[in-house]
Amino acid sequence: MEHKNISQDAMRPVIHMIDHESDTIEAFAMALEARNPKVAELLYEELGRAELHNAEDMPPNVVTMNCTVEFIDENSGMRRMLKLVYPKDADIGYDRLSILTPMGAGLIGMVSGETIAWPDRSGVERILRIVSVRPPEQTETGQD
Numbered sequence: 737m738e739h740k741n742i743s744q745d746a747m748r749p750v751i752h753m754i755d756h757e758s759d760t761i762e763a764f765a766m767a768l769e770a771r772n773p774k775v776a777e778l779l780y781e782e783l784g785r786a787e788l789h790n791a792e793d794m795p796p797n798v799v800t801m802n803c804t805v806e807f808i809d810e811n812s813g814m815r816r817m818l819k820l821v822y823p824k825d826a827d828i829g830y831d832r833l834s835i836l837t838p839m840g841a842g843l844i845g846m847v848s849g850e851t852i853a854w855p856d857r858s859g860v861e862r863i864l865r866i867v868s869v870r871p872p873e874q875t876e877t878g879q880d
Contacts, residue, residue: 779841809864843864
């Protein structure tokens with residue numbers, strides 16, 4: 737998937753999610769509504785534009801839970817490599833980013849090579865380009 741136009745539509749491409757992960761993320765979004773309505777809204781937006789797949793059918797270049805994703809913030813030029821995780825496993829000091837952060841919500845379902853305009857914690861719109869995705873190890877795919 738290639739995006740040449742930096743319009744809002746191009747910056748919010750269809751995303752791909754594993755069916756059971758989408759159920760878990762939806763449950764987190766519902767639990768988050770009162771405490772952090774903005775992140776809950778971002779998660780609901782992502783769920784709304786997601787194409788769901790069985791885990792076995794998910795291409796390896798898609799950002800899923802427990803994968804490692806390398807991306808560039810096109811605004812700052814900063815390059816990051818993070819593991820996208822459920823909240824209990826999050827620790828930014830060890831480069832493990834929670835799905836319940838604005839950045840985590842923006843990365844889920846993206847495909848290597850795609851770009852998305854997405855707000856950070858302070859509401860500043862960032863342009864994130866996915867450089868590479870490393871799928872999770874087989875033992876890491878559960879949400880326990």
